[in-house]
Amino acid sequence: MADTLSRDEKNDAPAIERSGQQRPAASRNKQEKELKRPRKNENIVGMMGAYLEMRTKQAEAEAADRAKEMEERERETREREARQKDAAQASDFSIRRCISVLNTMEVTKKEKAKAYAIFIKSKENREAFICACEVDQESALIWLRSEMA
Structure with missing residues (x-):
């Protein structure tokens, strides 16, 4: 039976004998890792939510800026047309x-x-x-x- 043990198991055998505990199974390690991953995913979800919120606010601000620019251009166009009309009437x-x-x-x-x-x-x-x-x-x-x- 000693021949069938892997090298790691042979090295851990004296430690197990001393503590009286068995070595944790690989499935337990896997479960621990799986428990940790959702936390990372939660962080990513939170970060993505914050990013989306920031981008939404940025898009809204850009849209407001574009609306202001359009209003300003329209106002300038109206003023220019009024000046041209006045100039045309003045020449008339x-x-x-x-x-x-x-x-x-x-x-x-x-x-x-x-x-x-x-x-x-x-x-x-x-x-x-x-x-x-x-x-x-x-x-x-x-x-x-x-x-x-």
């Missing part, structure tokens, strides 16, 4: 255009000079003159003469 009611229209009317040089002063006063005067001329030049001239008085 420019002093140059008013004088050009005035030159098509029968007015004296003195009336022209006074009209220039009216056109310089405000954009509203130029706009009123141009718009009135598009509808009825005689009425526009009457308005202009009343403003000169």
Whole structure:
């Protein structure tokens, strides 16, 4: 029987005899390892949960940043369009255009000079003159003469 014992068992034999205990079986070691593994898995599950939570918060923050950027771009676009519209209207009611229209009317040089002063006063005067001329030049001239008085 001594021949059938493995070398490890022969080396452990004196220790077993001294303690009076048997050597733990390999299945017990396996069970202990299996008990330890779930703890590692629990740690991994916890870490993955924390990671997913962090990534979710990060994605939400990035989405909020993108939304802010889009709102800012839209606001800038609206402002740019408003400025372009104002610039287009300003050119529609420019002093140059008013004088050009005035030159098509029968007015004296003195009336022209006074009209220039009216056109310089405000954009509203130029706009009123141009718009009135598009509808009825005689009425526009009457308005202009009343403003000169």
